[in-house]
Amino acid sequence: MNFSARRGKQDPLSTMPARRSDARARLRALTNDISALILERGLLPGDPLPTEQELMAELGVGRNSLREAIKVLQALGIIDTRHGFGMFVAQENLNALHDSLAFRGQMSLRHHGHEASELVDVRQALETGLIGLAIRAVTDEHLEALEQCVSQMEQHAAREETFVEQDKAFHRILFEPLGNQLLTNLLGVFWDVYRTIYDAIDSDLEITQPAKTAQDHRDILDAVRAKDVETARQLISEHFHGIRALLASREV
Structure with a gap:
């Protein structure tokens, strides 16, 4: 392979920070979308959220991306997930x-x-x-x-x-x-x-x-x-x- 051809290739390691940044931006955008959905529907603490399948269809995202965003919102005290029951708007807490x-x-x-x-x-x-x-x-x-x-x-x-x-x-x-x-x-x-x-x-x-x-x-x-x-x-x-x-x- 000649030198000019090698220079034309992009070092995959050099793209990693940009990819991480893009991934964080997408995750932030998805958590904002879910928060907006809660507000737009007038949901109150304790109210159930749409199912995982419904959220995936409405937001146009995959299961892994949705679950990652839900984990973030859980950590922030916005969503509460109850095994076997579904997702709910979390009760007020700090x-x-x-x-x-x-x-x-x-x-x-x-x-x-x-x-x-x-x-x-x-x-x-x-x-x-x-x-x-x-x-x-x-x-x-x-x-x-x-x-x-x-x-x-x-x-x-x-x-x-x-x-x-x-x-x-x-x-x-x-x-x-x-x-x-x-x-x-x-x-x-x-x-x-x-x-x-x-x-x-x-x-x-x-x-x-x-x-x-x-x-x-x-x-x-x-x-x-x-x-x-x-x-x-x-x-x-x-x-x-x-x-x-x-x-x-x-x-x-």
């Missing part, structure tokens, strides 16, 4: 966001904790920014539920025990008066991620300080009950000082 943020937060702890610190910033901004609205909407029932959480915290602290579930419940109930389910879910995600980061840093009782943490929540509840927005906002902001100090020590 599992994909939770998993991604938890992974990023833990990974950042291996590299000075910068992203973990940013996640704490977001949670702090949400809670301090919304506490005023929550206080204006709080009811006696919410105050009673918060009191039960704090009382249980204090009982655990007296036994030098941690109280993860009560802590999570306190922050959930604190913002329940706003009646915003998406906000409740989002705050839950940030609480879980925050806790994952905290546990990855240290679980020593001398650092977690159950008694002080219980007292912090008692002080916040007292401010909420008194409808003292500024004090509640300040106390919630100070509530994050401990984990900030731990994260700062890892940045050195």
Whole structure:
């Protein structure tokens, strides 16, 4: 084979990145088409999707391509596949966001904790920014539920025990008066991620300080009950000082 003929041939390895890019673009386009179909048909969480055969015919794609796209939409929390029953629009959840943020937060702890610190910033901004609205909407029932959480915290602290579930419940109930389910879910995600980061840093009782943490929540509840927005906002902001100090020590 002469040299000019060899130069005329395209190196198959050189086309691989382009092929991968094309494949990703096709997959993205297909997932967008399926999402659009859900919206156009007005399907709601829990509603069944067309069958696999129907989707293949309507979208003009093969079985392998469709299944790959379905897997992506499952990971994003858009579609739920139930073996033997079919495909459904997934119920509202933020599992994909939770998993991604938890992974990023833990990974950042291996590299000075910068992203973990940013996640704490977001949670702090949400809670301090919304506490005023929550206080204006709080009811006696919410105050009673918060009191039960704090009382249980204090009982655990007296036994030098941690109280993860009560802590999570306190922050959930604190913002329940706003009646915003998406906000409740989002705050839950940030609480879980925050806790994952905290546990990855240290679980020593001398650092977690159950008694002080219980007292912090008692002080916040007292401010909420008194409808003292500024004090509640300040106390919630100070509530994050401990984990900030731990994260700062890892940045050195």
